[in-house]
Amino acid sequence: MSLLAVGASGVALAACGGSSDEGGSTGATTGGDGGEPAAAATAIALEGTPSGDAELTIGMITRPDSLDPHKTLLDASLAVLSYTYDHLLAPGPGGRLVPGLAESWEETPRQATFTIREGATCSDGSPVTASTVKRNLDDVKDPKVGSALLGLGVPTADYAVTADDRARTVTIRLDEPNGTLVPSLQLVPIICGRGLRDRAMLETRTSGSGPYELTDTVPGERYVLRRRDDYAWGPEGSLPTAELPRTVTIRVVTNPTTMANLLLAGDLDTAVLDGADAERVSDRGLAMAALPTSVIFSIPNQSSDRPTGDPAVRQALALALPREQLAEVYLDGVGTLADGITTPDIACVDDGVAAALPTGGAEEAQRLLDEAGWRAGSDGIRVKDGRRLSLRAPQPNDFAGFDAGMELIVAALKEVGIEVRPQPMDSGALVAAAFGGDWDLLPGFQIGMNLPSQLVPFFSGPAPDRGQNFTNGANAAFEQAARRAIALAGEESCATWREAEEALLAAGDIVPVVEMPTRYFANDGVGFELSWWGPIPTSLQAAG
Template structure:
């Protein structure tokens, strides 16, 4: 029986812990919310009485659909309180850990994955967690391909159960399957089978996680109370409250004023020095499963020209972007996509093959037949290089960084029309291909094959105007990349896989698929010791079950 292996060769994790004078964070009192009113109530000494207040930039629109199957435009961080996967990928340690499955084992040729389920887990309404819930969840993905964003059912033949044992059968070796599984939340069949999963918005979520969805106060907050029968043990906190803010600036202000204990990653980076100067203030950073970039729509005829894309990439001063925009609090996104989290699988030589050089960028355009007009804009065959550029509204750092990138592109000789959209709108625009250039983040599974396949294989995209089945929002299509990924999908030899990953990344660097910004998964600000204590930032993400069940009221 196989237990938990190290999923990646290297994990890049660090905690920046600075303390100074002053500072206050959150509230240790439990709150009960109804409508617009917030009332203080007595806390239980038996449970510790702690209340976690965590902040995020989130709108009511992002909470209109609470389905874990939702593919875009939703705020997903709350899932970590309520729902669980069969396996959990720990981004700090780089390891797969048990969750709703206790263990797994492969057959010899990696076409059959057998999992033993966690028999201690139970749904928050008291119903038993069973294999039927797993079968139902994966059948929803099969029957609703739009939910199967990793196209698992293109590789799977069946998912079956024998008692509390689950068997995943694939057509060919599927080495990345455990990492994919770590991204799929399991839902309760006894609730969902009564609904149409394709349209069900799940207004009263029930999961197996450590906290139970309680009260949603429109535009203000969502409260959760501790699930005392949680299989890992009852949380030491009594309550967790998501405080909703309409901008990163307002969320950051609440953090600086001590009105919240942490955020799920939101912080105006210009305020980072002020935050880290406060007493008990800490910032957890780690390389993670989320890259910020400027997406390029390859279906735009001008952007389909590799010379234009390469010139644009070379016009961006990424080092200055990270220094001034993110105060060096993040790691770079590579033009080869895979972050340092993937260790030796990262093609560092290819990643360094394209660098900032404005003069060379202009030379590339001119050699490709573009001529600069009197207005300073390059054109070819009477068509100016002129594009719309979408970025997030209500996000000061994003807007500042968008301004920097737009100015660099203008200096190159490209006309830019800036446009703002909410995070939810950006997700929809990206998925449907309704953009020229769009600045946002893209998440990916914790496996090099999975990360490359879901983002760059042509089967993971769609014609502009139709939603993508995966996260290839670039509308990128390269037959050679497809072929190499298809070869990788049926291999289990790590040396052969590594060679294919290196080759794929070399092609991505040559094609300049997107404008790289930074890896944005893990920079979590929090206060340790003011109102709450017990965080373990070296062992797991701050906003993870490992921390959520162990943090407690500070004495």
């Protein structure tokens, strides 16, 4: 599980930077996160002839939370919703943006205008209009809606939206220049039809214009999606609708060994696996595709009422964390030691930024804690003003290598006088715990991002009761650099985003540990391309 990515333990964030070469912006840039575009999605080629009557079953290890597409950041939920909702823009070949519900767009530093394609309809038959899109963008910043996408899908609340249904145009105007607006909007699923009139229904049902409709569900266990035969407005590269599987069932299997067994038995067509289960399936010759979807981090809670609210404690944690050893055990060694915050296939690649982390190891960690007044108690655990340096540490228990990693963390931090109290839980519960606030250290938390701007709401601004700042971050150097970077466009922004990231790392506010690939395995007779949410729905094929 991840925040905004397909993976193991955190939040999923995935919007591709880049401008379109076809039907795109007349003034388009890569956006404020600039740099080289992402690599094309990895694919598994179909062996055989695609059948429009096929039924496909996909395994998922994390239980979705909300099905309201504006209120969830959990990758499992977003994967289900990718079948039922369209976006204004979509990732195309080479990571560039291509038309989605918007057939074209124009942008300036303070404004973007989208022309909505004709003929798109909601699953209830109602048309998708410019006013439909306006309502979605207005809802994202409406406090009564409580959208999780403010600061992510729309990078600021300081905007106004107008719509002209006759011209089929939607215009969003910003108070300040923002180079991330267009690529960020790719994260906003467009709700239509009944879902706009009755948001409560979105907790259990879908109301979108995507290629599939959710027809049956057992929440947390099974999600059955049926193809919309009238779907004819998919993004560039979409297969003919008649070639897509008639039914897709997403089945939640929380035990990875059981997942592998079901895949080998043919009860699942495709699933994500890691560790020994992945090797077992690979040895049987199943096809595999992978994407570098996210980074696993160690993140301290900066709230002033937690021990980790002390800057010296945060830096000591960064110094004492056994990063190299963790990279060898997390995911049974499949990942690589992270040298940046973002994954290597994105705009503004930040290779080498991990050099900004504090240096000096355990000895320097002890010196900082001594200097800050944390004194060793009779059992070696430090105490200050009667408060024990004991950290509550939620950790994922449903992915390979995390238990072994936690043992390394507990031992290494005990050496410098910090007690770590592991709290194993499944990935969905981990995200809920992170946003709930009752934690000190997230030692195996996954955030998948491919725009550096996506760090901003998680490390600055309002806490989760009014925003997405689950870290309670307030790093002035980061915030200042981010404000400058977000106003820039293209490669011009990259050096300033790097400055912002270095400010977080130098303070120990985030420690990158492992760059994590997400590996999909598939049985014969199945083909698809991958995006950050998993198989692209309009690329799915199954042999007859």
